[in-house]
Structure formats: C-alpha cells, structure tokens
Amino acid sequence: MRQIRNFSIIAHIDHGKSTLADRLIQHAGLVDDREFRDQILDNMDIERERGITIKSQTVVLPYTSRSGETFQLNLIDTPGHADFSYEVSRALASCEGVLLLIDASQGVQAQTIANLYAAMEHDLAIIPVINKIDLPSADIDRAKEQIDHDLGLDSENVVLCSAKEGKGIEEVLEAIVNRVPPPGGDSGKPLSALIFDAHYDPFRGAIASCRVFDGKFGPGDLIRFMSTGATYKVEEVGFFRLHRDPQKNLTAGSVGYVIAGIKTVADIRIGDTMTLDSNPAASAQPGFKDVKPVVFSSIYPISSDDYPSLADALDKYKLNDAALVYQKDSSIALGQGFRCGFLGLLHLDIVQERLEREFDQSIIMTAPSVQYQFTLDDDSSITVENPQYYPDPINIKEAREPFIKAVLILPERYMGAVMKLCLERRGSNPRVVYPTPGRVEITFDMPLAEVVFDFYDRLKTVTQGYGSFDYELTEYRESNLVKLDILVNGERVDALSLIVHRDRARDWGVQVCDRLKEEIPRHNFKIAIQGAIGGKIISRSTISPFRKDVTAKCYGGDISRKRKLLEKQKKGKKRMKMVGAVMIPQSAFVSVLKTKDE
Amino acid sequence: MSPSSRPRMNSGQLPGLYLHVPFCRSKCFYCDFYSVASPAAIPRWLQAVRAEMDLYREKFPRFDTLYLGGGTPSILDEADLAALFESIFDRFAFHPDSEISMEANPESLTPGKLKTLRSFGLNRISLGVQSLDEADLRFLGRRHSPGQALRAIEACRSAGLANLGVDLIYGLETGSLKSWKKTLDTVLEYRPEHISCYQLTFETGTALWKMRRAGRVRSMDEKMQAAFFIWTSRYLERRGYRHYEVSNFAAGSEFMCRHNLKYWRHVAYLGLGPSAHSLRGAPPCAKRWWNVKSVRDYCRMLAEGKPPLAGSELLSRDQFDLEALDLGLRTCEGVDMSILDEFPQSRKVLEQLQKSGLIRVDEGRARLTRKGFLVADSLAVMLGG
Numbered sequence: 006m007r008q009i010r011n012f013s014i015i016a017h018i019d020h021g022k023s024t025l026a027d028r029l030i031q032h033a034g035l036v037d038d039r040e041f042r043d044q045i046l047d048n049m050d051i052e053r054e055r056g057i058t059i060k061s062q063t064v065v066l067p068y069t070s071r072s073g074e075t076f077q078l079n080l081i082d083t084p085g086h087a088d089f090s091y092e093v094s095r096a097l098a099s100c101e102g103v104l105l106l107i108d109a110s111q112g113v114q115a116q117t118i119a120n121l122y123a124a125m126e127h128d129l130a131i132i133p134v135i136n137k138i139d140l141p142s143a144d145i146d147r148a149k150e151q152i153d154h155d156l157g158l159d160s161e162n163v164v165l166c167s168a169k170e171g172k173g174i175e176e177v178l179e180a181i182v183n184r185v186p187p188p189g190g191d192s193g194k195p196l197s198a199l200i201f202d203a204h205y206d207p208f209r210g211a212i213a214s215c216r217v218f219d220g221k222f223g224p225g226d227l228i229r230f231m232s233t234g235a236t237y238k239v240e241e242v243g244f245f246r247l248h249r250d251p252q253k254n255l256t257a258g259s260v261g262y263v264i265a266g267i268k269t270v271a272d273i274r275i276g277d278t279m280t281l282d283s284n285p286a287a288s289a290q291p292g293f294k295d296v297k298p299v300v301f302s303s304i305y306p307i308s309s310d311d312y313p314s315l316a317d318a319l320d321k322y323k324l325n326d327a328a329l330v331y332q333k334d335s336s337i338a339l340g341q342g343f344r345c346g347f348l349g350l351l352h353l354d355i356v357q358e359r360l361e362r363e364f365d366q367s368i369i370m371t372a373p374s375v376q377y378q379f380t381l382d383d384d385s386s387i388t389v390e391n392p393q394y395y396p397d398p399i400n401i402k403e404a405r406e407p408f409i410k411a412v413l414i415l416p417e418r419y420m421g422a423v424m425k426l427c428l429e430r431r432g433s434n435p436r437v438v439y440p441t442p443g444r445v446e447i448t449f450d451m452p453l454a455e456v457v458f459d460f461y462d463r464l465k466t467v468t469q470g471y472g473s474f475d476y477e478l479t480e481y482r483e484s485n486l487v488k489l490d491i492l493v494n495g496e497r498v499d500a501l502s503l504i505v506h507r508d509r510a511r512d513w514g515v516q517v518c519d520r521l522k523e524e525i526p527r528h529n530f531k532i533a534i535q536g537a538i539g540g541k542i543i544s545r546s547t548i549s550p551f552r553k554d555v556t557a558k559c560y561g562g563d564i565s566r567k568r569k570l571l572e573k574q575k576k577g578k579k580r581m582k583m584v585g586a587v588m589i590p591q592s593a594f595v596s597v598l599k600t601k602d603e
Numbered sequence: 604m605s606p607s608s609r610p611r612m613n614s615g616q617l618p619g620l621y622l623h624v625p626f627c628r629s630k631c632f633y634c635d636f637y638s639v640a641s642p643a644a645i646p647r648w649l650q651a652v653r654a655e656m657d658l659y660r661e662k663f664p665r666f667d668t669l670y671l672g673g674g675t676p677s678i679l680d681e682a683d684l685a686a687l688f689e690s691i692f693d694r695f696a697f698h699p700d701s702e703i704s705m706e707a708n709p710e711s712l713t714p715g716k717l718k719t720l721r722s723f724g725l726n727r728i729s730l731g732v733q734s735l736d737e738a739d740l741r742f743l744g745r746r747h748s749p750g751q752a753l754r755a756i757e758a759c760r761s762a763g764l765a766n767l768g769v770d771l772i773y774g775l776e777t778g779s780l781k782s783w784k785k786t787l788d789t790v791l792e793y794r795p796e797h798i799s800c801y802q803l804t805f806e807t808g809t810a811l812w813k814m815r816r817a818g819r820v821r822s823m824d825e826k827m828q829a830a831f832f833i834w835t836s837r838y839l840e841r842r843g844y845r846h847y848e849v850s851n852f853a854a855g856s857e858f859m860c861r862h863n864l865k866y867w868r869h870v871a872y873l874g875l876g877p878s879a880h881s882l883r884g885a886p887p888c889a890k891r892w893w894n895v896k897s898v899r900d901y902c903r904m905l906a907e908g909k910p911p912l913a914g915s916e917l918l919s920r921d922q923f924d925l926e927a928l929d930l931g932l933r934t935c936e937g938v939d940m941s942i943l944d945e946f947p948q949s950r951k952v953l954e955q956l957q958k959s960g961l962i963r964v965d966e967g968r969a970r971l972t973r974k975g976f977l978v979a980d981s982l983a984v985m986l987g988g
Contacts, residue, residue: 494955528981529956529959529961529978529981529982529985530955530956530958530959530961531959550959551825551978551981552825552826552828552829552977552978553825553828553829553832553977553978554977554978554979554980554981555849555976555977555978555979555980556804556849556979556980557801557802557803557804557849557850558801558804558850559849559866559867559930559933560672560863560866561621561866561872561874561879561880561881561882562636562874562878562879562880562893564866564880564882564891564926564930565880565891565893565916567926567929567980568922568925568926568929571925571926571929571983571984572922572925574984574988575925575984575987575988578984578988579988583948585951585955586951586952586954586955586956586985
C-alpha cells in the first residue's frame with residue numbers, strides 16, 4: 006500500500022487537464038505512440054470535440070521514481086464542470102492528493118477556486134502545477150503570485166510544466182510520489198469501498214468504479230450497496246489500464262472496477278458504499294446524497310411519429326447516465342414528449358447532443374426552467390418546474406425561486422460590463438475583492454433562473470472570454486413570478502410558455518417575438534406573434550404575408566415536375582410544427598434559446 | 604367514402620390529344636418548352652409522329668380535343684400541316700363537337716395556312732402575340748412586330764375563326780402598367796374569345812434566366828407583380844372575361860380551352876412528339892409517361908419500333924390527390940370539399956385561408972379568390988400537407 010498514490014487533476018476548463026493526463030499515460034508507457042491519440046481518457050466524441058471531460062475515468066500508471074522505487078499511481082480523471090460537482094466530490098473523496106492545474110497565461114479562474122475548495126474539504130494534499138509555460142503569453146510570476154494570494158498556497162512548491170510540449174512531466178510525477186501521502190486503511194477490516202462513478206457496457210452491464218478504503222473483495226463475493234441494501238455477486242474486479250485488467254481482488258487503498266451483473270447505472274448510486282454482505286462495515290463512507298436535477302426542459306421529437314423511437318433512445322441513454330431523470334410530457338403544439346431534469350446546463354447540452362448524434366434523434370427542446378415553489382391560498386405548497394402546471398395566479402399566496410451564490414473572476418477592466426450584466430439578471434448584494442492587482446472576484450446573489458439560460462455565453466461575450474464563473478445553490482427566496490405565454494396567430498404555443506420574474510417578462514417577451522419573427526417563414530397570411538401575461542399583451546411582432554407564389558404556366562408537361570416540388574415541400578412541412586394554420590420550423594424553437602449577440 | 608366512390612369531375616369525358624411540334628425559327632428568351640431552331644428534321648419528325656400514333660391507336664380510339672402545341676406549329680408549311688392533319692384523322696376518331704386547336708406565331712400564320720387549317724376543321728387558335736410594345740417584344744426575343752400581330756388577328760377573323768385566343772406576357776421589370784393596359788386595350792378591340800395573360804417567369808436555363816443571373820435584368824418586385832395580377836384580373840373581368848384559371852380568361856364558359864381543362868381536371872390525354880406528356884387512368888392505375896426531349900432520339904427510337912419514352916410513373920392515390928388539389932385550386936372550378944377530407948389538417952387551415960380572403964367556400968366547393976390565385980402554389984401543401 007505504501008507504493009500506491011491516488012490522485013486527481015483539477016483545473017478550470019481549458020487549463021490543460023486532459024493534455025496532462027495524456028502525457029502521464031504516455032510517460033507510463035501504457036500506449037505506444039502509434040496507438041496514442043489526444044484526450045485518450047475521453048472516449049466520447051462529444052468530450053473530444055468540446056475538449057471537456059464528462060465521465061470520470063481512472064487509469065493505473067506504473068512509475069519508477071528517481072529513488073528507484075516502483076509506484077502504482079491511480080489517476081482519477083474527473084469531469085471539470087460545476088454540473089458534475091457531486092461526481093467530482095466523490096472522486097476527490099477517493100484520493101489522497103490532487104494536482105491543481107493552472108494555466109500560465111490565464112492564471113487562477115473561478116473553477117480553480119471552486120475545485121480548490123472541494124479538495125480542501127477532503128483535506129487532500131494539493132500540488133499546484135503551472136501548465137502551458139511554453140506559451141508566449143505565459144506569465145509564471147503572476148500565476149505564482151495568484152497562487153499565493155488567491156489560493157493561499159505555497160508558491161515555492163509549484164511545479165512548472167508544459168503538458169503540450171511534454172516538459173516537466175517527470176517533475177509532476179515525482180511531486181505525486183513525494184507529496185501525496187500513501188492511502189491508509191486496513192485490508193483486514195470489513196469491506197468499505199466508495200463508488201465514485203459508474204458506466205455502462207453493453208456486454209457486462211453497469212460497471213462501478215470504486216476506491217477501497219478498508220477490507221478486500223474479489224469474484225464470488227456477495228457485495229451489498231449500503232444505501233439501497235441491494236446485493237450482487239461479484240463477477241470480476243480489476244484495474245483500469247485504459248482497458249479493463251482483471252485482478253484476483255481489490256484491497257484497501259486501491260482504485261478499480263467491479264462487475265457484478267448490475268443491469269443499469271441507475272442501480273448504482275454514486276457516493277454509495279459497497280461492503281460485504283457476510284461481514285458488513287459498521288457505517289458507510291460519508292457524503293452520500295441523492296443528486297437532484299436543478300434544470301428542467303421538455304424534449305419533443307420533431308416528427309410525432311418518432312415518439313416511440315425517442316422513448317427508446319432515452320431508455321438506452323439512461324443506462325449510462327443515472328443523473329438524467331424524465332417523465333412523459335405532452336404539448337398541444339409539439340405533441341408527445343418528455344419532461345427531463347438535468348444537473349445543469351452543460352448536462353442538458355450533453356444529453357441533447359448525444360441524443361442527436363449517438364441516437365440519431367431529431368428533437369426540439371423547450372426553454373430550460375428551474376424548480377419554483379408556490380404556497381397557495383389554502384396554505385398547501387407545490388413545486389413547479391413545468392410552465393404547463395403553473396397554478397392559477399389567483400390562488401398563489403407566495404412564490405419562491407432558487408437562488409445561487411455566483412462567483413465571477415475577471416480582469417478589472419470588464420468589471421463595469423459584468424456588474425451591469427449581473428444586475429440585469431437580478432443579481433444583488435455584490436461583494437467585490439481584489440485578490441491580485443488587475444483582477445476582481447465578484448460574488449453575487451442571483452436567481453438560478455437567470456443563469457440557466459444564456460448567462461455563461463453573455464459573460465464570455467462581455468469579457469471577451471476572460472471571465473470565469475462558478476456557482477452554488479443557496480436557498481429559495483420569495484419572488485414575483487408570472488407565466489409568460491407566446492401566441493402565434495392568436496394561438497398559445499404551450500411549449501414556449503415560461504415562468505419568469507415579472508420585471509423580466511417584457512424583455513423576454515420582446516426577445517421571443519423578435520426571434521420567432523426571424524425564424525417563422527412568411528405565410529400567405531399575416532401572422533401576429535404576441536407575448537402575453539394572462540390576457541395582457543406585453544410584446545408583439547408581425548410577419549407580413551408573401552403576396553405572390555404561383556406558377557404562371559401549368560400544362561401537361563408541367564404537372565409531374567410541380568407535384569414533385571409539392572412533395573418536397575410536404576416533406577419539409579413534416580419537419581415543421583403546426584400551430585393552427587402556421588408552420589413553425591424547428592429552428593424557431595431553438596432560436597428562442599439563443600443569446601442576443603450570436 | 605371510399606376512394607373509388609368519390610365523385611370525380613372527369614367521369615365520362617373523352618381524352619384529349621396533344622401533339623408537340625418542336626420547331627421554332629429561333630428560341631424566345633423566356634421559353635423553356637422543348638424546341639429546335641432547325642426545320643431540316645421536319646420530314647423525319649413527321650414520319651416518326653405517324654409511327655408514334657400507330658403505337659396508341661388501340662388504346663386511344665377516340666378524342667374530343669386536339670391541340671397542336673410547340674415549339675411553333677405555324678412554322679410548318681401548308682403541305683406539312685395538311686399531311687399532319689391527314690395522318691391524325693386517318694388514325695384516330697374525334698367526337699363531332701371536338702375542339703381542334705393550334706398554337707401560332709403572328710409572323711408565320713399566313714392566310715394560306717389558315718385556309719388549310721380551317722379545311723381540316725381547326726376551330727381554335729392560340730396566337731402568340733405576347734405584347735404590342737416594340738421594346739417588350741425585343742426584350743422577349745420575339746420575331747414579330749406589333750403590326751404583324753394585329754394583322755394575324757385580323758387574318759384569323761377573316762378566315763372565319765370564331766374562337767381566337769391571344770397569348771400575352773406581362774410583368775417585365777421595365778414594363779409600366781400604362782403600356783400593359785395599352786396592349787390589353789388594343790387586343791380587346793378585337794374581342795378575342797380567350798386571353799392568356801402570363802406573368803413573366805424566369806425559367807431555369809432560359810436566356811432570360813441567364814441574363815438575370817448575370818445581373819442584366821431583374822424580376823419585378825413581388826408587390827408590383829401582385830398589383831399587376833390583381834389589376835389584370837379585375838380589368839378583364841369588368842370587360843366580360845371570366846378569370847377561369849390562374850393565367851387564363853375566357854369570354855364565356857364555352858370559350859374556356861377544353862383541351863387545357865383536361866390537364867387541370869385529371870382527364871386522360873395522349874401527348875405525341877418529343878417531350879410530350881401523357882396521362883391515363885385513375886389510381887391505383889393512374890399512369891403518366893413522357894417522351895424524350897430530343898428530335899433525334901425521338902425519330903431514332905420510333906424508327907427502331909420502340910416507344911420514345913423518357914420516363915413514366917404510376918401515381919399513388921396520395922400523389923393523385925395532391926395533384927388534384929393543386930390543379931383544381933388553379934381553376935375557377937376549385938375543388939370539391941370532399942377532397943379536403945382526405946387531408947387531416949385541412950379544416951383548420953381552410954378556416955384561416957377563408958379569414959384571410961384567399962379561399963371561399965360555396966356549394967360544397969372551395970375556390971380561390973383573386974388574391975388566392977396569386978398564392979395558389981402555397982395552398983396545396985398547406986391544405987394537403
């Protein structure tokens with residue numbers, strides 16, 4: 006056990022986490038150069054394309070240190086995004102140390118801090134690593150100063166590297182060996198293994214990733230999940246070495262996988278503790294909780310004929326993503342669909358993209374909503390995350406919405422623009438600190454609803470990409486909410502309804518009306534698009550009709566050609582949604598979700 | 604109602620015969636009908652047409668319309684015209700009250716040809732006047748002058764023709780309402796029984812289309828086009844013409860072009876000659892076929908004893924209905940409301956279209972208004988999509 010090191014790499018997005026992981030893997034000789042590809046731990050296309058990590062991965066790296074000792078380094082790669090903060094926290098709970106990676110030119114960013122706090126919470130050894138030192142814009146001294154001031158870490162012990170150039174990799178490995186403590190634990194005690202991730206294999210079912218704290222187990226053992234009490238017979242345990250490498254058993258201190266005939270990842274609760282049914286541990290590992298979705302949106306197939314196929318795709322998708330929750334939903338405008346709950350906006354994005362790409366679904370998603378609370382006249386309370394179930398306003402005694410603490414870090418020169426953005430988004434109680442000259446850290450209390458949508462894009466725009474943002478949910482606060490309906494040609498498009506704060510309703514209404522005006526093609530009659538609260542119209546746009554669409558000559562030889570054109574148009578119309586006599590293209594539903602400046 | 608029991612307008616009507624004369628002196632700039640500019644192949648074509656007629660004698664024993672289109676049928680000399688008519692009447696029977704129609708250009712329709720044609724029973728001419736404005740005629744690539752056009756009209760009348768159609772083109776970007784009105788007024792002095800008013804179209808591949816692509820000409824803007832269309836419809840209806848199809852006006856229902864009505868009513872027709880289209884039957888056996896667009900291939904295939912087909916299709920019920928909807932709405936007959944029942948969303952859409960004044964419903968039929976005619980191409984998909 007003295008030769009094991011369990012560590013993770015944490016970093017703000019784009020600070021080079023996956024590239025460093027790639028170098029460590031190459032250094033360990035797990036792949037030769039021929040097999041190597043960038044972001045080797047990120048298996049999904051979407052991870053590789055966006056340069057992000059969605060699923061945790063672990064890999065065992067053999068390493069012979071300068072002192073000649075052989076070590077087994079367990080790298081637990083974690084998702085980098087706040088949406089997956091619970092998964093990250095479970096991964097960190099499985100480590101003894103972290104590499105805190107900082108981009109030499111960008112310095113400390115919002116997620117750097119959020120990640121640092123998370124690592125501190127678990128009392129992990131923290132090794133600050135300044136990456137990208139080869140960049141012309143690298144400012145190592147400034148980054149060190151930020152490590153000192155912003156993070157309160159000892160900048161003397163910073164490791165410098167360029168993962169891209171392969172510089173400083175051995176120094177990183179030496180720091181892991183020397184500064185991350187070996188795992189504790191006792192293989193003689195009853196089994197206590199923390200599950201920090203699960204993924205799905207079509208042949209073997211759900212596979213759990215775990216860190217063994219005490220005890221040991223192997224094939225044939227009957228394991229019990231302590232939160233659910235479910236038991237499974239272990240089929241296989243082993244280490245990840247880019248592929249699965251079966252072992253006789255997993256012992257205290259090690260990190261590996263378990264295959265136990267578990268059907269879906271939903272049967273595995275991340276953060277749960279596995280123990281032996283025959284000799285259970287007295288208590289589970291701390292920190293287990295049920296992850297609850299915070300952002301909600303409905304998914305509809307573009308063509309209603311595709312509903313069964315969408316249902317099937319969601320079922321299959323869910324096999325590998327326990328965090329997605331969904332139930333049937335229906336809309337007059339869009340037909341049958343599903344109301345889905347997501348961990349956050351990135352999660353929503355990922356689900357959408359994977360459904361489209363991996364499952365070949367053509368879908369429309371409605372505007373994301375948060376979960377609102379209402380106290381009604383009879384003092385009963387309800388939660389509503391679907392505008393369709395917005396209670397009759399007459400009966401609402403009090404409405405509440407979730408608030409967050411938003412942390413933004415940015416160069417000082419953008420402060421005015423960001424302040425303005427946050428105040429527009431109903432941010433309040435700003436706290437400003439100047440950790441290092443030229444940079445500000447602003448903390449706001451904000452409604453979650455104001456950031457679920459295009460806040461991050463807007464922030465990137467107003468700070469030219471230099472602003473970073475992180476948030477945590479804090480509390481529900483009383484709020485003046487209304488339901489905004491969108492009417493097209495006098496008919497309510499239920500899928501476009503939204504619960505919003507009264508002060509923001511007009512802005513939103515105007516924006517949606519303008520977007521729809523751009524996206525809905527001209528018809529042969531005038532189309533009015535209106536935003537309404539109750540019976541009151543608060544915004545309006547008009548699509549003027551086209552005046553002429555007729556073929557002058559239509560005789561014997563023209564008819565087939567004309568029909569073929571009509572058939573093509575008919576096909577195009579199938580991809581549209583009918584609201585009354587108005588054809589609304591899919592792009593219209595998508596466009597209402599886009600940022601203004603795009 | 605089952606599809607087979609639905610009443611159809613075409614029941615009991617005889618098919619029409621179309622014959623394509625694919626020769627022109629020169630190609631007009633706007634035209635995308637198939638034609639060649641050399642008359643050398645006329646004898647071979649004539650021979651091939653006879654061979655093609657022989658292929659269909661059994662299947663199409665009797666017609667009640669004949670339509671010689673082109674191309675420029677009037678380019679044929681008297682002897683060729685006589686030979687052509689003889690060949691047709693030798694092989695096919697016609698109802699005694701048949702419409703025998705021909706397209707003609709002012710510069711090639713001579714009194715002599717008219718006399719020959721009349722002797723074969725020709726009772727309708729569609730005269731390609733297009734415009735009575737010199738500049739317009741040049742722009743369109745026409746070979747005749749306004750004076751020639753008027754003389755041709757007079758010649759038709761002198762030959763005793765009681766059903767004269769004048770074809771006009773309007774909506775040139777340079778054209779003013781004033782010059783269009785002048786053309787119409789002059790034509791109206793002759794009280795033609797039929798007037799076709801085609802709004803200028805830039806058909807893909809035509810000379811005009813290429814000029815527009817090169818930025819040398821432009822289309823009239825949409826609102827102006829709409830205004831011209833509505834004005835024309837009102838003006839001619841005030842003068843006693845019925846706007847019976849998008850581009851066609853008749854001085855009484857007896858002067859509607861019976862042959863063309865067959866196209867719009869899905870009545871069977873046989874098309875002979877290069878590029879001609881034919882239709883026969885109703886679903887599930889509705890078949891359309893069309894000939895090769897080449898005089899040379901047409902002659903060669905027939906010489907080899909083969910039908911000169913370029914393609915054919917069997918129309919499904921859905922396709923047939925979609926066409927029926929589209930074609931029906933182009934005429935003043937409109938469509939029977941029962942046809943709309945085939946399309947699930949049509950009622951709601953119909954309501955909207957009535958509200959916007961594009962369609963009116965009476966006596967169980969849906970008919971387009973003038974404004975409706977202007978957007979006719981968008982309606983079939985709206986109602987039947």
